[in-house]
Amino acid sequence: MNQQDLRMHAKKPIKPGTMLGKAGAYIVMGVFAFMTIYPLVWLFLNSFKSTTEFRTNMMGLPVDWTFDNYITSWKIGEFDKLIGNSILYTLGSTVGITFFSLLTGFAFAKIKSKATGLIYGSFIIGILLTIQSLMVPLFLEVTSIDRGIGDILRSLGLIGPGEFRLFHNTRFGVLIIYIGSALPVGIYMCTEFIRGIPSAIIEAAQIDGAGYFRIFRSIIVGMSRPIAMTLSILNIPLLWNEFALINILVSETSLKSLPLGIYKFSGGLSSDYGKQFAALVIGMLPMLLFYIAFRRQITAGVSMGALKE
Amino acid sequence: MNGTATKLEKDRRAYWAMVLPSFLIYLFVFGFPIVLAIVLSLSNYSGGKMFGGTPWRITGFQQYLRLFTDPYFWNALKNNIYIVLISVFGQLPLGFVFAYLIYRKTVRFEAFWQGVLYVPAMISTIVVGILWSIIFSPYGPIADTANHYYADTYSAKISGIVQATGGLSNPDALTDQIIKASPKTIHTVFSDPAVDLKDFLLSYDPSDTATLEKDIVNLLAPRWNADFLSKNNIAMIPICFVTLWMWVGTYLLIFLANMQKIDRSIIEAAQIDGASETQIMGRVVLPSLSKVIANSAILCISGSLSGFALILAMTGGGPARVTQVLSIYMYDKAFMGAPDYPLANAIAIMIVLFSLLLVALMFALERRFGGKE
Structure with missing residues (x-):
């Protein structure tokens, strides 16, 4: 038998057992898909019901469609401020993470140094650590440093008696810690990617007299666009949805991010379902839209297996 | 000769200029907190100024002793183990089977399944937690x-x-x-x-x-007071379910992408030799994915050990602290009521050790049972 015959032979007619298996597969996966879609649709529809209507009509379509829930919860949650902060934190740290990851990844991949083994290795350990487990020492670190610097500056007469803030309750602190928390994965991905760039290109540029920074700017950044895209697209939802760290880093409403604002609706406001649902929709809509817009890139990025929860 | 020396010197400077900023940020966010956690977990620091405030000193391992005699610690550890188990033995196998069904075209509409099942991972954990706590509530x-x-x-x-x-x-x-x-x-x-x-x-x-x-x-009329999240003995079940629900899609994507990299001719050869669908899955696809599975398990473990926001939003660790995991337990000790920083730091160290232990176990298992490259 030649290859063609073998292929033909391999295509057996569908047996009833396979049909049953197929049906089972569709049912199980269908149940999971249903459990994903239905709660979100349910939430969305109920956000247009008043709390009174929700109590008597939990499952059906809204009878009186109302937009009031959105108006009030937007006001209570001060979401206009929080969304601005979330955008700043997400974009600011994404840019920072991508920049530092590429820069350091380039050094690890293309500049020979005895230090690389140790430092790169320590970043790899960071991939295995969950930054949330360090939130208590991180909190003590930022507050103590702020207090320490404040005391010194005060004793030198450089600042007044007020509280000195550098890392705790500042946007700068959030950005630095967000950048740091994502650097291990970012540096790992960028180092591996840049290693794949032929060294001949770099050597040629060196012969032309270009230094490493010049090579980074004019060659590496351009060639690393795919990995920079992947890294950004993976980090944006993680940063936008981040809760555990910002929860301890920031206590003033003017500095809070969207998830912190949504969390407020789980406590005292929890029996006012209408507003709570509207807040939840406001909380998830930006990333759902982002997902719809970049689904292909996100799917490709996640399947690289480099996503850290 | 002099020229090469200065070139090396220049290279060295460029290297450090590129590495040092990242490394300092990394030390600030990971390195220093770990050292601080180790030191404080061995101390009697009670808050306030770290230097120049109330004096504190190293007192030894008594915080760890306190931890090991605290039933709430063991309860939190037990819950963490549940979540690790549902993650490793729930998310991974389900993600694998779903990916396999799509890969072998047992089910069609590939893009639909991928697209829908990944949605939960895109939503804020806080939103997910509150949403499911409503669904599981007596009013849900x-x-x-x-x-x-x-x-x-x-x-x-x-x-x-x-x-x-x-x-x-x-x-x-x-x-x-x-x-x-x-x-x-x-x-x-x-x-x-x-x-x-x-x-x-x-x-x-x-x-x-x-x-x-x-x-x-x-x-x-009889009424069912379906308070899943407020019954002590079952409150962890909804939490495990939501953990599973959130991450199955992620592993589906990872596994599917890696299955699509497998050489088709190997599978065709196995079919010709009369291998059944389960045999192809178990003997061909599974071994060639063993490294990916091990890496996913590591992701899975470190992800499930955080699980902080989900539980905070779903139950806050209640009722009566039965759904606390280690991170919630730690958060409670540090930020709720009178702060107990030494104990909270001891918990942080325990979480780090626990996750490193599990990761080491994963590596060992992969090395022992994994397929050859």
Whole structure:
């Protein structure tokens, strides 16, 4: 038998057992898909019901469609401020993470140094650590440093008696810690990617007299666009949805991010379902839209297996 | 010679200029907190200024002893293990099987499954937690659907009884039948059903049995108080379920992408040799993915050890702290009530050790049982 015959032979007619298996597969996966879609649709529809209507009509379509829930919860949650902060934190740290990851990844991949083994290795350990487990020492670190610097500056007469803030309750602190928390994965991905760039290109540029920074700017950044895209697209939802760290880093409403604002609706406001649902929709809509817009890139990025929860 | 020396020097400077900023940020965010956590977990630091405040000193391992004798620590550890187990033995196998079904084209519409099942991972954990806590609450859709069903069955039963007994023309029989039909609820409403219910029934207009039936149903239909999240012994189940729900799609994507990299001819050869679908899965696809699976398991473990926001939003660690995981337990000790920083730092160290231990275990298992490259 030649290859063609073998292929033909391999295509057996569908047996009833396979049909049953197929049906089972569709049912199980269908149940999971249903459990994903239905709660979100349910939430969305109920956000247009008043709390009174929700109590008597939990499952059906809204009878009186109302937009009031959105108006009030937007006001209570001060979401206009929080969304601005979330955008700043997400974009600011994404840019920072991508920049530092590429820069350091380039050094690890293309500049020979005895230090690389140790430092790169320590970043790899960071991939295995969950930054949330360090939130208590991180909190003590930022507050103590702020207090320490404040005391010194005060004793030198450089600042007044007020509280000195550098890392705790500042946007700068959030950005630095967000950048740091994502650097291990970012540096790992960028180092591996840049290693794949032929060294001949770099050597040629060196012969032309270009230094490493010049090579980074004019060659590496351009060639690393795919990995920079992947890294950004993976980090944006993680940063936008981040809760555990910002929860301890920031206590003033003017500095809070969207998830912190949504969390407020789980406590005292929890029996006012209408507003709570509207807040939840406001909380998830930006990333759902982002997902719809970049689904292909996100799917490709996640399947690289480099996503850290 | 001099030229090369300065070039090396320049290279060295460029290297450090590129590495040092990242490394300092990394030390600030990971390195220093770990050292701080180790030091404070061995101390009696009670808050306030770290230097120049109330003096504190190293007191040894007593925080760890306190931890090991605290039943809440073991409870939190146990819950963490549940979540790790559901993650490693739930998310991964389900993600793998779903990916395999798509890969082998057992199910079609690849893009649909991928697209939908990944949605939960895009939503803020806080939103997910609050949403599911509503769904599992006594006021949620599960309880509502069940109670509608109960009310409908009960309503049918009551109208049967009203017809059979002839309604209020025979109040004694009606009372008796209703009492029999509602064993669970009757005593919560009437203290002496035989007398009180009869009085209640007689207060209705005998010709308007419809209103009577409706009121009886509202009053006496059995209700399911589906408080999944407030029952001590089952509250972890919904949390594990939501953890599974959130991440199955992620592993589906990872596994599917890696299956699509497998050389098709290997699978065709196996089919020609008469291998069944399960054999292809177990003997061909699974071994060639062993490294990916091990890496995913590591992701899975470190992800499930955080699990902080989900539980905070779903139960806050309640009822009576039974759904606490280590991170919530730590958060409680540091930020709720009087801060106990040494203990909280000891917990942080325990979480780090626990996750490194599990990761080491994963590596060992992959090395022992993994397929060859």
